[in-house]
Amino acid sequence: MNRLGRYLVTDIRNAVARFGISLLVIATISLTGYLLTGCMSLFTGNGWHSMGVIGRFFLFGISTVIILVASPARIYGFITDKKEGSSYLTVPVSGFEKTVSMVLVSCIIVPLAFFAIYLLLDQIVCLLDHSCGDSILMILGERRVNLANALSDEFKDMDFYFPKALTALSNPFLYMDDIAEVCLIFLLGALIFKSSKPAKTIGCLILISIAFSMIATPIFTYGVLDADKFRELTASGNITPDELFDMFPVMSWMMKHPVLVDTISDTLVNVGLFIAIYFRVKRIKH
Numbered sequence: 001m002n003r004l005g006r007y008l009v010t011d012i013r014n015a016v017a018r019f020g021i022s023l024l025v026i027a028t029i030s031l032t033g034y035l036l037t038g039c040m041s042l043f044t045g046n047g048w049h050s051m052g053v054i055g056r057f058f059l060f061g062i063s064t065v066i067i068l069v070a071s072p073a074r075i076y077g078f079i080t081d082k083k084e085g086s087s088y089l090t091v092p093v094s095g096f097e098k099t100v101s102m103v104l105v106s107c108i109i110v111p112l113a114f115f116a117i118y119l120l121l122d123q124i125v126c127l128l129d130h131s132c133g134d135s136i137l138m139i140l141g142e143r144r145v146n147l148a149n150a151l152s153d154e155f156k157d158m159d160f161y162f163p164k165a166l167t168a169l170s171n172p173f174l175y176m177d178d179i180a181e182v183c184l185i186f187l188l189g190a191l192i193f194k195s196s197k198p199a200k201t202i203g204c205l206i207l208i209s210i211a212f213s214m215i216a217t218p219i220f221t222y223g224v225l226d227a228d229k230f231r232e233l234t235a236s237g238n239i240t241p242d243e244l245f246d247m248f249p250v251m252s253w254m255m256k257h258p259v260l261v262d263t264i265s266d267t268l269v270n271v272g273l274f275i276a277i278y279f280r281v282k283r284i285k286h
Helices: 002-027 029-043 053-080 082-089 095-128 136-154 162-169 172-192 197-220 227-236 241-247 249-256 258-283
Strands: none
Touching (some): 002 095, 053 136, 095 172, 172 197, 172 258, 249 258
8 A cells, every 4th residue: 555655656756747737738628718808808908807607617618628638648558659658667666556546647636626716717817707607616515406306297197206316416426426437538549549549549439439329229229118109109199108108018127217227337347448448557568
């Protein structure tokens, strides 16, 4: 554990050296956009007008995607290089410790640093300039509760546990494993491909998605209890939600327990990605 801790500190320092400035630039893009919007409004004689909620939330989404996709390749992409990668392999640390350090830096430390800087700056700007509207933290907090309550009222008469399921899905902490999954995917791509790492990883994801959809569609639609009745009801247009879900028991169960399905599937994928990264680090050769 002591050796892993020392190596993790060294790994964090290397990550700061390789990606620290880029992270700061991306994390302050909302502040930059706010200042540019206000200055452009002043120059055109319309007074100071700040960037609204929609614009700031759009920049937040774009910045998050850039961080999750680009950071693994920028921090660990050098491992596939013959010169730097060979030096990395000679570090007296086990492959498992290297993998754990990679995962902690890519999936936890970098995203947390980005979210902390970005959301803190956004909160400060909204406190100083009330014309910005609600901060992103407020949107993810109070607005999430209002949305969950509205959905619960909308589906309160249905018997498929929709209110509880939709309320649970509105929790932003539920998607932490999804963020880790994205980081792990692009970390594995950074360790496999030698050039154009994010682009080639995205290309592989597209191919995998196509193959997965072809395999998963029969599984999700499995269990139609009466195909003739289903065709009759859909043709007449008189099918009710109860009848529809009764005919698709697998899909019905998944829609009744979306949090459980999401958590189990993401956990399995993340464990598989961790194992793949470990074996790639352990067996990489130049």
